[in-house]
Amino acid sequence: MAAVRIDLHVHSSASDGTDPPATVVRRAARANLDVVALTDHDTQAGIAEARQALPPGLTLVPGMELSCLLEGSSVHLLAYLVDPDDPALNAETELIRDDRTHRARAMVGKLRELGAPVTWGQVTEIAGGAVVGRPHIARALAAAGVVETPAGAFTEEWIGDGGRAYAGRYAPDPARAIALVRAAGGVPVLAHPRSPGYEITDEVITGLAAAGLAGVEVWHPDHDHSERRRLAALASRLGLVATGGSDDHGSFNASGLGSETTPPEEYERLLGQATGAQPATGQPAPGEPR
Numbered sequence: 001m002a003a004v005r006i007d008l009h010v011h012s013s014a015s016d017g018t019d020p021p022a023t024v025v026r027r028a029a030r031a032n033l034d035v036v037a038l039t040d041h042d043t044q045a046g047i048a049e050a051r052q053a054l055p056p057g058l059t060l061v062p063g064m065e066l067s068c069l070l071e072g073s074s075v076h077l078l079a080y081l082v083d084p085d086d087p088a089l090n091a092e093t094e095l096i097r098d099d100r101t102h103r104a105r106a107m108v109g110k111l112r113e114l115g116a117p118v119t120w121g122q123v124t125e126i127a128g129g130a131v132v133g134r135p136h137i138a139r140a141l142a143a144a145g146v147v148e149t150p151a152g153a154f155t156e157e158w159i160g161d162g163g164r165a166y167a168g169r170y171a172p173d174p175a176r177a178i179a180l181v182r183a184a185g186g187v188p189v190l191a192h193p194r195s196p197g198y199e200i201t202d203e204v205i206t207g208l209a210a211a212g213l214a215g216v217e218v219w220h221p222d223h224d225h226s227e228r229r230r231l232a233a234l235a236s237r238l239g240l241v242a243t244g245g246s247d248d249h250g251s252f253n254a255s256g257l258g259s260e261t262t263p264p265e266e267y268e269r270l271l272g273q274a275t276g277a278q279p280a281t282g283q284p285a286p287g288e289p290r
Contacts (some may be wrong), residue, residue, distance in 0.1 A: 006035040006262040008061065008247020008270075009078065009191065009217065010242050013128055014038075015065075018250030020047035022053035024257075025282075026075050029055035031258040034268065035279070037061035037245065039078055041133060042096045048085070054282030061279045065191060067179070068120055068174040074161070075174045075190070078126035080215065080242070081274035082186030085234055089184040097131045102133035103169040110165035111137070111158070134159055135252055138261030150252065160245025161197055175211040177283055182212050189243050194231065195222035202234055209238045219244025219260040225270040241269045 011017035012024045019027065021038060024046075028036040038050050038060065047062045054060055061080055068075040082089060110122050118140045126143075127136040138153035145155045152158040172180075174190075181188040190213060193200035205216060218231045220241075236241040244262040246255045261271075271279070 004034045004264045004267075005032060005039050005258055006264065006267050007031075007033050007245050007248070007258050007260065008035075008037040008063070008189075008243050008262050008267070009039050009065075009220070009247045009260075010036055010257060011065075011249045012038060012042050012046045012050070012249070013130055013250075014049075015040035015130050016133045016249060016252065017128075018252050021050035023247075024250070025050045025058060025060060026055060027115045028257050029058050031256070033058065033157055033258050034258070034259075035059040035061060035262075037063045037078075037080060039063040039065045039080075039245075041131075042067055042100070043066050043131065043271070044082075044084055048189050052255075054280060056282045056284040059161040059279045059281045062277050064093070064266075066093070066177050067100075067169075067171040068177045069171040070174055070200075074171070075200060076192065076198060077174055077177050077181070077196045078191045078215075078245075079177075079181040079184075080187045080189065080270060081277045081279070082181055082184040083276035086180075086276070089180045089186075092172060092177075092180055099170040100131050100133060102195035103166055103167045104134075104137060106167040107137055107165050108160055110167065112205070113199075114164060116141060116158075116165075117144050118146070135249070139212070139252070146172070174208055178208065178212045185274060187214045187241075187270050187273045188212065188239065189217060191217050192220045192222055192247065193217065195220065196228045197226075205234060206238060213240065215241030215243050215266075215270060217245065218242040219262070221247060221260060242266050243270065271282070 013020040138150035
């Protein structure tokens, strides 16, 4: 029997990915995934479209990637299977999204002061209907020839943390975010804790586990073999679920759906902690074999 393939970290154009949610789930099926989680930044706006387009046999885990701040540093929290109607969590994500827009406008203003030929209209066109984030601004800079690739915008020269055109924003403390996710029946998992710019120490992870953190993302494109080994051991010691995901953003990055996956037994542990939403599985059309 073929191994079950589970990618629990994927983005769509509902945030800063390049593909619509329906396209994402079709790509997931072509990548021979059995389970995919849609985890757009601070929104579940793409879940309904993804669910409607689910290919037969593919399971969709509703989720999102919450922006947090810890002592001025960015922390990302994957929130799985929350109640989509939870008022407290929805109010928090709305506040985060509103401040994202103010921040993005400020960054575009700074870029123009620096002579970069980008406009708010160009950036929002790239974003489509999604809340504007730094990746959209980076793509605008690349399109204008200011940088060779969008990745080249994330430097001190432009919009990297602390860069000339960088602007801060509101985001909750991760302990508060964990509490909100738990209260909404969801499962909070720390995202890519060893990615450049998002490094979280073992001591901080231990403290977050005491605050209700359910898991830690071990298998991620930014984590080398030694970091995966250390994170897996830490997760085991703290009783945390160890997850994996590609962090795919479509053509914005090259990781590819299914390039990193979650072990089936860890996925089952994650499901066992959820009391909010449930995964959805695509069904064959009438008359098709089941």
